[in-house]
Amino acid sequence: MSVLIKDVLLEGVVTSIYIEGNRIAAIGDKARVEADTTIDGRSRAAVPGFVNTHTHAAMTLLRSYADDLSLREWLEKAIWPRESKIEPEDIYWGTKLACLEMIKGGTTAFNDMYFHMDQAARAVKEMGIRAVLSEGFIDLRDPDLGQQLLKKQQAVIKKIEGVGTDRVRAALGPHAIYRVSRESLQALKELSDSKGYMIHLHLAETKREVEDCISEQGVRPVKYLEGLGVLSRQLLAAHCCWVDQEEIDLLARDGVKVANCPTSNMKFASGSLPYRAMREAGVLVSLGTDGAASNNNLDMLESMKFAGLLQKFASGDPTVAPASEVFEMATLGGARALGLDSGLLEEGRLADIALIDLRRPELNPRHDLRSLLVYSAHGNVVDTVICDGQVLMKGRKVAGEAEIVRKAAEVGRDLASRE
Ligand SMILES: [Zn+2]
Known part of the structure; x- marks a missing residue:
């Protein structure tokens, strides 16, 4: 299983990230290879999960x-x-x-x-x-x-x-x-x-x-x-x-x-x-x-x-x-x-990545992305999430979302009223 994130902003540079299995295999020119899944990284920035x-x-x-x-x-x-x-x-x-x-x-x-x-x-x-x-x-x-x-x-x-x-x-x-x-x-x-x-x-x-x-x-x-x-x-x-x-x-x-x-x-x-x-x-x-x-x-x-x-x-x-x-x-x-080999987007690290939607109004103008993420943004600026090399969210959609919310809300209501 491989994933290619194409034309994504990483540390101020537009580049590509190639993931093989659960790790980042390549970044940059050598990452431009065929992959099982390709994600369009344009207007997005990659940060560690x-x-x-x-x-x-x-x-x-x-x-x-x-x-x-x-x-x-x-x-x-x-x-x-x-x-x-x-x-x-x-x-x-x-x-x-x-x-x-x-x-x-x-x-x-x-x-x-x-x-x-x-x-x-x-x-x-x-x-x-x-x-x-x-x-x-x-x-x-x-x-x-x-x-x-x-x-x-x-x-x-x-x-x-x-x-x-x-x-x-x-x-x-x-x-x-x-x-x-x-x-x-x-x-x-x-x-x-x-x-x-x-x-x-x-x-x-x-x-x-x-x-x-x-x-x-x-x-x-x-x-x-x-x-x-x-x-x-x-x-x-x-x-x-x-x-x-x-x-x-x-x-x-x-x-x-x-x-x-x-x-x-x-x-x-x-x-x-x-x-x-x-x-x-x-x-x-x-x-x-x-x-x-x-x-x-x-x-x-x-x-x-x-x-x-x-x-x-x-x-x-x-x-x-x-x-x-x-x-x-x-x-x-x-x-x-937690003793995890993640937290940085580098070749060889675990592929735990969040892609930030740079088109969000609160992320513009972009003088300093880190500052924007700390002081200006909330979690809803995240567009795509990859963990362990698997795409868990794309375009803010997670599989089974509506059912989880419905069922958890029902369980929560029941718990609050239990004798
Ligand atoms: Zn606590």
């Missing part, structure tokens, strides 16, 4: 179910009671809807944590994008319950791996330090070490999490994890709004990856990630939308804008987080965080 490094895909079902609350109130009064009613089939449809929305916004890979993740794996496989999937692990700090959940976690991993595609990978998902026992965190780290699984958790999202950690454990969250031996290159920590310089240095030292989730952080007034200090320390910062119930969409272009604006607003310095850095956060940064 966006990588969303923190979300809860099936929370699309709870989009707009509860807004304008504090994080605790939102979770305790609205979300957790509804999540207790979720059935496996709901996750399948919620994840299908999320994948559809992500594809329509140019996202080709995401890092997800939720429940019944074997169903999410089935949905992702069908939709054609990439995902790292972790079953949310919550033992309410009861190590005995943790033991049982550890077995469950391994059983779900087996099912995720059983879907049989390289696009879907399993990871470990301890929800957050305030809902998982130290014994379980350490056991998950051991499993991560022995099997190479990534660990995905929420960390230092709110000021309260830090205060509670200090009063219960005597140290701040990152220090606490260091003490447990959990910090590593395999750890991806979402949010990290409330980390001090010593913690930033620890994250950098141990190669911990961070998912910045500015839209969700702004909506809950949680805070903002200390981006400049992290960048100076060498921490890898990627970009996540968080779930659609706290964003309320999965639009990485919109999240890029918020990432830039929040940093400027919070620091009082408009030079912080320039467009080029934010664009990299959403592409190469995400690919590196």
